[in-house]
Amino acid sequence: MSQRITINDVASAAGVSRQTVSRALNDKGEIDGDTKQRVLDAAKELGYRPSRFARGLVRPDTTSIGLVIPDLLNPFFTEVAAAALEAARAKGWHVVVYDTADSVDEELSTLQVIGSQVDAVVGYFNLSETQLDQHTHGIPVVLIGREHHATRFSSIRIEGAQGVRSAVDHLVAAGHRRIGMLDHAHAEPSDKHQWFCDAMNAHGLSPDKVAGAVQSVDGGADALTRLLKAQPDVTAIFTFNDIIAIGALRAARRSGRDLAVIGFDGLQLGTVVDPALTTVALDTRKIGALAVEQAARLMAGDEPLSGEDLVVQAVLLLRESA
Template structure:
């Protein structure tokens, strides 16, 4: 697809190239009506100012925008490290943006990177229409999310079999009262909670609605949520968590409350962080291969940049597998 130029915008708005430049850079030399006409034309045409013309990088360098919700979470740090390594092997540059899991910061990030990079990859909560509005014309690869726009692509995370294996492992150990600490970002259950409910039903377990509680995605969030869950439902003998960070917080608080892990409480996280091997006892988890996830993302960006707009290969999925350590 031919790239829209500043000359195309000028011709559509009926102004000079210099006027387009002034309007896009919010200069005071033009009146409001003209500025709005230029902005409308640029939006309609999907124009993005050339990052090369702005001197941001060399013209022969591919730059990827990597959008991460929280670099303090080691899961995302591991993904970023893998993507950087895969990009380095191609002599590409990667610009990493941390949105702090904020929809507002995500919008701000999209506004910035639209004119700075050749392609975008990462985690997004915004609609595809909103993303397209800010990065029109750019290849986009979603991590952990499905896509509808044929210009976009996705690397899926499938933890269903891993969570089923986790539930089966707990049931085999004699646990029937299994709880879960889910995330609390949205007013709906996560896909991981749905996988847990399906696995529990398949194992013949009946879940008390109170056995599932939301938690902030942090060590402190996991600790607070577990304390509340244990106070309300001390009968729970096993616990799955939305991610390893929540699990580590829950494990710490459980031990502070005098519970033995795994004798009194079996605990299984999700992500398989290397950090989980360093705590006592080491954390059992449904492990995601973050190296494969980051590598696949860069490989799919390369496919899109090469002009391959056909449907992505069916194997663009990273599946979770139960990694047994000492906590369950």
């Protein structure tokens, strides 16, 4: 199999910097015409991103990004996608949205389709950076909710530790000591589980009352039923996300249990359930807008956002369920 051509190969062939290649390919005005043409010729000769430069399937003045979402039926990801689409629309960009059903195989299939047909990829991935690098053909990648290491990658970091600590503090202040968690049903515990454990340990409480939940209303209801059967003394629950929490509220009501429930996400949907859902809330509009802005900077070769500028902090939003 031939070696994958990267933006660095184009830069070497044209005798310019990586940033100059990015500016030339994105039709930025800060470089002279001869240099731009030399870069375009090198990209075409090397076969770099053939869908745009060798086969001409997309106009050179069109910017397209691939937005990869694990589950569009989950309102949290729908809200993030809507924010990203709004931010991209303001820039006149085209957006291709893919739902991977939270499947690594679907992630690979998606990248095989869009990896050479867009200017950047933004979204949620379980694939390793090595796998992502192999299938994104040298273009910028913005990862949401996880760290990055490759130089052409960036990430939007979700910082939820303090928000979860506030949630546990609130439950303890209300007199709860037997607090459980409904985590996701994946093999490995989530970051939220670690934040929950740290918050519980800070109060000298055991964080061992945990059940895994499929990320749906029914999944939350089923997980709460299982947890209460194993740990009937639980009086409060923190959940991996709001959808699971809504299922837990339903199961608690059906069983006649007076249970405090706190979710994580801050969905608008949480305001229409009864009781209204207390949650550790994220600004989904900020997540989507930051992801698009970072993709724009990476494509243009500008200095990317860094540090706290790429962090979205979760905060406790008190309603009626806890």
